[in-house]
């Protein structure tokens with residue numbers, strides 16, 4: 001299975017520092033979470049779809065490849081915009097055999113197996129070395145509960161084979177989704193194509209990343225699927241047709257986090273254009289988070305602008321709804337004047353890496369004062385110094401290192417190329433944000 005190793009994987013990227021206010025407009029490519037939901041729904045639909053300005057990154061290219069492997073056409077179409085051509089998705093009969101490379105993408109490893117169950121033949125799944133330790137058990141058990149055969153060598157882990165019979169009975173299912181909202185999203189996305197639809201009930205500790213489940217429900221309604229989510233922790237998807245889409249993908253608001261953080265660290269202002277007035281993306285939580293940390297945040301017709309005020313406070317926050325923002329928030333907290341307590345994020349231990357451990361280790365390596373708790377981090381003010389910031393093949397660890405490096409001279413980020421998971425253009429956009437014509441320059 002592919003595990004891209006480039007020169008950047010081992011090289012240490014010297015993170016640029018800034019010594020004055022920043023001033024830039026940073027246009028960001030499409031949302032990973034939306035692009036990968038749309039690809040799955042378009043493959044399950046009974047008519048073609050057009051995805052406008054889809055994200056092209058490792059996670060979404062793997063999803064496109066997975067859908068092609070199961071019989072769906074995904075082709076470039078139309079004029080090339082700032083972020084490439086549109087994607088035309090032509091659904092075909094779902095069929096194996098196929099080998100699906102999930103990379104390290106949670107969306108691919110969780111969303112594709114229920115689609116594979118609707119196909120015929122053996123569909124094998126594997127991914128990067130760390131993908132094999134990310135939680136998969138609830139999806140495998142759920143598929144078995146729906147009458148699907150799944151064969152794995154290490155219980156509840158990749159690699160495994162889904163033995164598709166061409167149809168899934170569906171019905172009622174209990175699942176523990178406390179380790180990842182993606183278990184719920186995965187089953188709901190395919191649920192309308194199950195013969196009896198799906199009634200899914202979560203049992204266990206709280207489900208994290210609630211906005212991502214809302215995103216799934218809204219995307220399903222956009223393609224005409226009837227979903228009842230009126231009772232907490234219960235979702236009912238009616239069996240029925242899945243319609244096509246013609247949709248503009250919103251910019252990735254979680255990927256906006258490190259760029260907007262630059263204004264919080266350095267002062268000045270950063271604007272991200274096309275920030276939606278309404279969105280289900282968890283990245284929208286940045287508005288409140290940065291406001292609490294002392295920045296001036298304004299959502300206006302042209303986008304979202306964050307202005308640094310010279311103040312940077314720590315915060316006490318439950319980040320369970322928007323856990324993927326934690327690395328950026330932790331990087332800011334490590335530079336803040338007052339302590340922070342980030343809570344409700346035990347599930348981050350099952351992300352690209354154990355993010356709680358990785359953040360504590362890497363910030364402390366630079367002289368920080370971070371303690372891991374069972375479900376979060378306590379980050380106290382400390383004077384940081386330069387050094388290597390390891391990324392653990394985690395795109396958001398790499399960008400957290402870049403945020404700290406703005407203020408702390410001599411930080412180098414190991415494997416900055418891992419940002420290709422969701423933002424292959426990261427270093428270009430970052431360096432452009434800091435160039436003299438847009439800002440005060442770098443040293």
Ligand SMILES: O=C(O)C1=C[C@@H](OP(=O)(O)O)[C@@H](O)[C@H](O)C1
Nearest residue numbers: 033180181182208209212323324
């Ligand atoms: O469904 C999605 O697109 C996602 C759901 C969340 O997963 P968890 O609930 O596992 O945190 C989020 O962290 C991830 O980046 C993307």
Ligand SMILES: C=C(OP(=O)(O)O)C(=O)O
Nearest residue numbers: 104105106107324351352
């Ligand atoms: C948790 C993340 O990704 P994944 O979709 O691989 O779970 C993330 O992007 O922060």
